[in-house]
Amino acid sequence: MRTELEIRKPGDFEPENHFYPKALNSQIHPLISFFFNLSHKQLISRYVHLNPTVDEKSLKDLLEYKSKHFFWGGADLFYVTTEKGNRKMVVLETNSCPSGQKSMPALTDSDEFRGYKSLVENSFIPAMKGRRLPEGKLAVIFDKNYLEASGYASTIAELTGEEVYLIPYYTNFQDYAYFEDGILFVKDPAKGAVPIRAALRYVTQKPWNRIPVQTKTLIYNSTLVCLSGGRNKLVASKAYDLFNSEIHESGLKIITPETIRDVSKLEIPLWVKKFGGYAVIKNPYSNAGQGVYTVTSQKELDDFMSRDYPYDQFIVQSLIGHYNWTSNSATGHFYHIGTVPNKKGHSYVADLRMMVVSTPQGFKPVALYARKAASPLEDHLEKGEDSWSILGTNLSVKKGENDWDSDTSRLMLLDRKDFNTLGLGVDDLIEAFIQATLSIIAIDKMCVGLINQKGKFRKKLFSSLDNDDSLMSEIMI
Numbered sequence: 001m002r003t004e005l006e007i008r009k010p011g012d013f014e015p016e017n018h019f020y021p022k023a024l025n026s027q028i029h030p031l032i033s034f035f036f037n038l039s040h041k042q043l044i045s046r047y048v049h050l051n052p053t054v055d056e057k058s059l060k061d062l063l064e065y066k067s068k069h070f071f072w073g074g075a076d077l078f079y080v081t082t083e084k085g086n087r088k089m090v091v092l093e094t095n096s097c098p099s100g101q102k103s104m105p106a107l108t109d110s111d112e113f114r115g116y117k118s119l120v121e122n123s124f125i126p127a128m129k130g131r132r133l134p135e136g137k138l139a140v141i142f143d144k145n146y147l148e149a150s151g152y153a154s155t156i157a158e159l160t161g162e163e164v165y166l167i168p169y170y171t172n173f174q175d176y177a178y179f180e181d182g183i184l185f186v187k188d189p190a191k192g193a194v195p196i197r198a199a200l201r202y203v204t205q206k207p208w209n210r211i212p213v214q215t216k217t218l219i220y221n222s223t224l225v226c227l228s229g230g231r232n233k234l235v236a237s238k239a240y241d242l243f244n245s246e247i248h249e250s251g252l253k254i255i256t257p258e259t260i261r262d263v264s265k266l267e268i269p270l271w272v273k274k275f276g277g278y279a280v281i282k283n284p285y286s287n288a289g290q291g292v293y294t295v296t297s298q299k300e301l302d303d304f305m306s307r308d309y310p311y312d313q314f315i316v317q318s319l320i321g322h323y324n325w326t327s328n329s330a331t332g333h334f335y336h337i338g339t340v341p342n343k344k345g346h347s348y349v350a351d352l353r354m355m356v357v358s359t360p361q362g363f364k365p366v367a368l369y370a371r372k373a374a375s376p377l378e379d380h381l382e383k384g385e386d387s388w389s390i391l392g393t394n395l396s397v398k399k400g401e402n403d404w405d406s407d408t409s410r411l412m413l414l415d416r417k418d419f420n421t422l423g424l425g426v427d428d429l430i431e432a433f434i435q436a437t438l439s440i441i442a443i444d445k446m447c448v449g450l451i452n453q454k455g456k457f458r459k460k461l462f463s464s465l466d467n468d469d470s471l472m473s474e475i476m477i
Contacts, residue, residue, distance in 0.1 A: 001168075001170070003168050003173055003175070004168070005176045005187075007164070007165055007166070008150070008154045008157045008164045009157050009163050009164075012158075013154035013157075017150065018101070018102060018116065018147055018148065019103075020147075022411070023415075026105040027105060028415060031429075032368065032414045032419060035426055035430070035433075036107055036365060043063070047430055053251040054252055055251055055252075058250035059250065059434070062247070062437065062438065062441060063362050064363075065437075065444075066358060066360065066362070067358035067444045069222055069447035070096065070221055070230060070441075070443050070444040070447060071123050071357060071358045072098075072123060072221055072357050073098060073440040074094070074098025074354065074355040074367075075095075075354050075435060076092045076093050076094075076353055077090060077091055077092065077352045078320055078336065079336075079350075079423075079424065079428060080320055082334060082335075088255055089255065089432045089435050090320065091254055092351065094440060096225045096226050097230075098355055099145050099353075100353055100366075100368070101148050101151060101366075102147050102148050115367040116154075116155040117155055119366050120156050122359040122366075123358060123364075124156065124198075124200055125159065127220055128197075133216070134197050134217060136196045136217070137194055138156055138160060138164045138165070139153075139167055139199040139200075140156065140164060140165070140200045141168075141184075141211075142166070142202040142203060143170045143207075145202055149202040150166055153166040153200075165186045165188075167186055169203055171209060171210065179476075182217065184196040196217050197217060198218035198219075198220065200220045201220060206474060208226060208227055208475045209474040209476060210476060211476065214456070214477075222447075224447050224450065224451075225444075227475070228446040234284035234313060234315050234465075234468075235284075235466050236442075236443060239442040239443050242442070243441065254438045256317075257280070257329065258329035259315055259318075260274075260317070263313065263314045263316050264312065268305065268314060272301055272316065277298075278321060278326060279295045279317065280292065280293070280294055281304060282315050283311060284466075294387045294391045295319070295387075296321070310470060311470045312469065312470055319391075320391075322335055322377055322380075323335040324379050325380070325381055336377060337423060340420070348373050348377060349377050350370050350371060350373070351393045352369075352424070353368065353371070354436040355368070356433065358444075368414050369414060370412035370422055371411060372393060373391060373392055374407075375389040378390065393410070395408065450462055459477065
């Protein structure tokens with residue numbers, strides 16, 4: 001847990017301080033480099049060629065969509081197939097202020113800043129233009145992932161030529177920052193209270209309990225984004241459904257597991273039974289792999305039901321597993337493709353994190369990495385076996401309150417060494433990029449819908465979308 005206030009200056013960026021050691025000297029896989037250099041025109045032409053029912057103009061308009069609230073997001077995707085061999089990229093969730101930069105190989109040898117520069121130069125700085133912002137400095141606020149938060153602060157300093165505050169801002173530690181009349185202030189020991197005109201946010205744990213939904217300081221991304229789906233899986237599911245209805249005639253669709261929303265704890269066994277005894281239960285507001293429970297046996301269901309939880313609502317999703325053990329769902333019978341088998345014949349569940357940003361020219365990918373599960377994907381499960389070790393891919397390890405570590409042994413870089421084992425091609429990457437973009441637009445449109453004509457947060461509408469008193473009591477308006 002970092003609790004020191006820092007000031008980053010131009011020239012402070014040192015690559016070894018902002019990338020994992022294994023990523024620092026990795027060599028980008030040629031196919032990944034090729035993908036990152038594809039233009040929108042090339043992406044659209046290829047995708048429509050392979051999906052002839054998709055309307056080309058609609059896809060072009062969506063890729064050129066300019067976000068009003070959700071500027072920076074990362075979609076976690078499973079690459080799956082059906083019994084007929086139809087491959088799909090399935091969106092598990094979409095995260096606001098996601099990790100990923102520290103795991104990305106350089107696209108070129110001279111690419112010192114890598115995705116940090118791409119995000120700041122193409123999205124963060126343009127987001128400040130044309131807005132009525134208060135006078136003040138620039139900042140990065142964080143409660144996790146110091147490696148990347150500090151990387152963003154040093155990059156912003158480099159590209160703007162200004163000093164940038166790097167502010168720790170935990171739920172139980174807010175010694176250096178506060179909001180007053182919608183403006184973020186930093187408590188500088190040398191200068192007193194200093195107003196902030198714009199801040200990049202890497203606050204991920206219940207950010208709504210200490211950052212107002214609406215602010216005069218530009219918060220990139222705002223907590224409105226988190227509540228609308230960026231850190232709220234329940235509302236995200238509703239945003240996806242609404243947006244899918246809107247774009248239905250285009251032939252495009254956000255593909256997700258079948259999702260049952262607004263589920264009380266007592267109802268959960270009924271929905272697990274509906275999915276054939278295989279399901280995923282999620283606390284809608286958690287992230288970093290916390291609050292996600294895979295159920296493949298009565299023992300795992302009983303273990304879940306025996307615990308107490310801080311919120312009143314859950315979501316239950318169809319589980320994607322092995323062909324021999326996976327959920328029956330209305331969206332189809334999906335199962336994991338998994339990694340290419342190793343020399344022992346073991347294949348592993350893996351996911352793909354696709355990080356994209358909204359720019360004045362449309363959406364742009366800025367980072368990619370993959371993660372694999374701890375245990376091999378088995379064709380049969382032993383009774384009562386721990387399924388999370390087979391299906392769970394998140395690398396974050398919570399050591400204590402505001403104290404995190406990462407299991408980098410399961411990190412898969414998209415470099416010359418790891419990428420081939422994923423079994424992905426350029427068309428899979430294009431599909432992942434389009435799915436990530438659609439999911440971010442869906443949540444951005446939900447944000448727009450939660451602001452009334454007077455520019456105020458529609459609290460009653462939000463509470464009707466997410467009727468959870470525990471959550472409502474936490475939100476800072």
